[in-house]
Amino acid sequence: MVQSSASSLIFLNIIFFTWADTVFGNVKPCSAMGSSTASFVEGAASPGTNQSADKSQEKKKCYVPCDFQAKVLREEKHYMCRNLQNSLVEYARNTKKMIRNMMDDHQSSLDYLSNQVLCEMEFRGGGWTVIQKRTEGIVEFQRTWSDYLDGFGDLSGEFWLGLRKIFHIANQKTASFMLYVGLESEDDTYAYASYDSFWLEDEACSFKIHLGRYSGNAGDAFRGYREEDNQISSPFSTFDVDNDGCNPICSLQDQQVKSCSNFSEKTGWWFSQCGLANLNGIHQLTRRMLTTGIRWDTWTMDGKPVKIKSVSMKIRRTYFK
Template identity: 45%
Template sequence: TQATMKSLFGYSLFTLAILLSYTDQAKVNIKRNKSARADCSQIKALTPQAPSGIYEIQPTGVKTPFKVYCEMRADGGWTVFQRRSGGAVSFNRNWTAYKNGFGDLTQDHWLGLNKVFFMTKNKTRKWTLRVDLWDHEGGTAFALYKNFRLGNEKNAFKLHVGKYRGNAGDAIRGAYQGIDQNGYGFSTSDRDNDGCNPCIFGDIAERECSFSDGGAWWYSRCGSASLNGDWHPAGGHIGWASGLHWDTWKTHAPYSLKATRLMIKV
């Protein structure tokens, strides 16, 4: 009958409305899930008991998700982008390698400048950089920098850090004037952005900081921080120009650290 047809038509419209509502909600959930895994900080916020380990994240503007190591300790939600603990992984690599990343996420690795840039490019999200240092005698130290971010590749992934806090000393700004690395681009063996040519140290002249200090870093004539140089074992860690240096903590003869870790969080 006509009344039955109207009833069925009305029911169909009601069912369609419910289905569309579920579809819209699913779209919202998808968006929420993507934003929820933009970095380790958001994973920690959603799942406070999540353990440290490898997670997949997708920062805003990145088409393909990528894996990172999340440090989920008590104040966790840290995304690790550098770890050094031995000589198994060489950090003497070119620009492309440092841009894209290398190593084993569960051990020594460099996440990749491009990934860190995409994570930190939204200036409304305030990132903190944490530098953890270990020496060969059992000592530890740390440095925290507010408002951390990197520039894009066109700007050589220029380093930006804000206020310092910690007990390792502000090596990024330097142990003395004239070697502030804040605001400098990244340098590798095949791309020099260190601001000096040659680089003069007393009566010694070096062509580039990446040759004298080794590895790659945000060098500035060349600076007091350099954590991507050659790794040296205990007993042979003193006196090397190329090493894992944080000269505001180890202030005497060039001291190459046992282990380092760089990580960021919102």
């Protein structure tokens, strides 16, 4: 009797666990309780349903509860959006700061230059920056390399702007400049030489000069008539920093010279074996006579170079690059 009862109990347990496995195997965590109950009944009542229907139901199973999955996705999306928003805000802040700093630097440069340069707004449409001016010979141009670097004279009279300032003005990355040389003779006649581009190399290259196409009525003294006269791509030279290319001597006005600057009374210029131009030459103008070493030897009268009373060099922006 005991054996029969134990066998019956074991049999009932096997039936219960089999039924429980069938019921809980069909539980869908994302479904509502009502539909779950229906599934239990359907699973118990018809275990031999269509296999394709079972596969379809299997695909819809969530191994993680769906409400939890949705919450995780929402949090991830919000996290990504916050990061993106913060990145955009930081980028905008940094960009704004960079632009403000650039504008401040640019304004500081303009403020500095506005007090350090002479502008001509009436001459040929305006916009000219005067880099050199000679009139009465009051200011001496017999100067050292250091003087020619930083500039000297008076903006209201005669002056040399300075190689460093000229370099920074003419070598802007966003603009190109032209050069205009205006000449006046002792009998008050005028001539000019214009170059459609003008720029200098940096101080390490001794401010080598570069010029574009010539136009005018004074002749192209920078290039001269002979190859040895050509001053284009020549470094700036003074008596104490000699870059004139006279190795060992040069020929100037049928004379043999060792230094073009020394021969030109210690003035500074873009000498190339001396050449035909030196607008910084010694200059003295009195009521009785004009003593001048200002040279632009392609401007001639009756086959001889014109005696120059005054000169100015101006540059102007031609276009934005």
